[in-house]
Amino acid sequence: MMNRQKEKEIVNNIIKKDVKTLLDFYRQYQRPVFNFIFRQTKDQFLSEELTQDVFLEFIEALRDFRYQASLKTFLFSIAKNKTIDWIRKKKIKKILFSALPSYVVEGLKFVLMDEEIEKKFLTKKIAKVFKTLPNDYRFILRQKYLDGERVTEIAEKLQLGFKATESLLFRARQAFIKAFKTLP
Numbered sequence: 001m002m003n004r005q006k007e008k009e010i011v012n013n014i015i016k017k018d019v020k021t022l023l024d025f026y027r028q029y030q031r032p033v034f035n036f037i038f039r040q041t042k043d044q045f046l047s048e049e050l051t052q053d054v055f056l057e058f059i060e061a062l063r064d065f066r067y068q069a070s071l072k073t074f075l076f077s078i079a080k081n082k083t084i085d086w087i088r089k090k091k092i093k094k095i096l097f098s099a100l101p102s103y104v105v106e107g108l109k110f111v112l113m114d115e116e117i118e119k120k121f122l123t124k125k126i127a128k129v130f131k132t133l134p135n136d137y138r139f140i141l142r143q144k145y146l147d148g149e150r151v152t153e154i155a156e157k158l159q160l161g162f163k164a165t166e167s168l169l170f171r172a173r174q175a176f177i178k179a180f181k182t183l184p
Contacts, residue, residue: 001147007071011062026039026055029072043152051084052170054079056177062143129179137172 013021033054039046057078065074130138143149143157155165 004067010071011065015062031077033075036076036079037083048151050082054082125183129176132179133175135170137175140169140172141176161168
């Protein structure tokens with residue numbers, strides 16, 4: 001159990017982009033967060049992805065952390081919310097596409113036309129962002145998100161270890177997010 005002063009030091013160091021502090025924190029909590037998520041999803045690869053997402057959101061939310069709970073509680077509340085979101089999306093898809101008659105699903109397509117315009121804008125912006133990224137970042141993001149490859153499969157293609165591939169994916173996501181936020 002960390003004391004409040006130690007937690008403040010960790011938060012400040014991570015915000016100041018101290019990689020060692022971040023890695024130490026990640027190593028300490030990666031497995032417990034993964035296990036927590038895995039108990040809900042029963043899917044190793046999904047749990048790995050959600051775990052990565054949890055840590056990304058954790059890093060992004062640190063500036064707003066007000067020490068109303070411990071860092072561990074804060075981290076696990078993000079994990080809980082990510083898992084609940086995944087469960088909800090899974091249930092909604094199942095309900096929408098299996099229980100509704102086809103004419104209702106077709107009707108929904110018409111209602112969601114504005115979404116298509118937004119999708120086209122986002123597609124163009126994503127293409128611009130991709131062009132600004134280094135080749136290895138583009139490759140790993142394309143493999144993961146466009147081709148739907150698992151991290152283990154990408155690791156084999158890159159001839160890297162699983163952890164090295166996860167790290168590369170993490171850095172690629174960070175670069176993508178930064179570029180996405182800065183491009184108009």
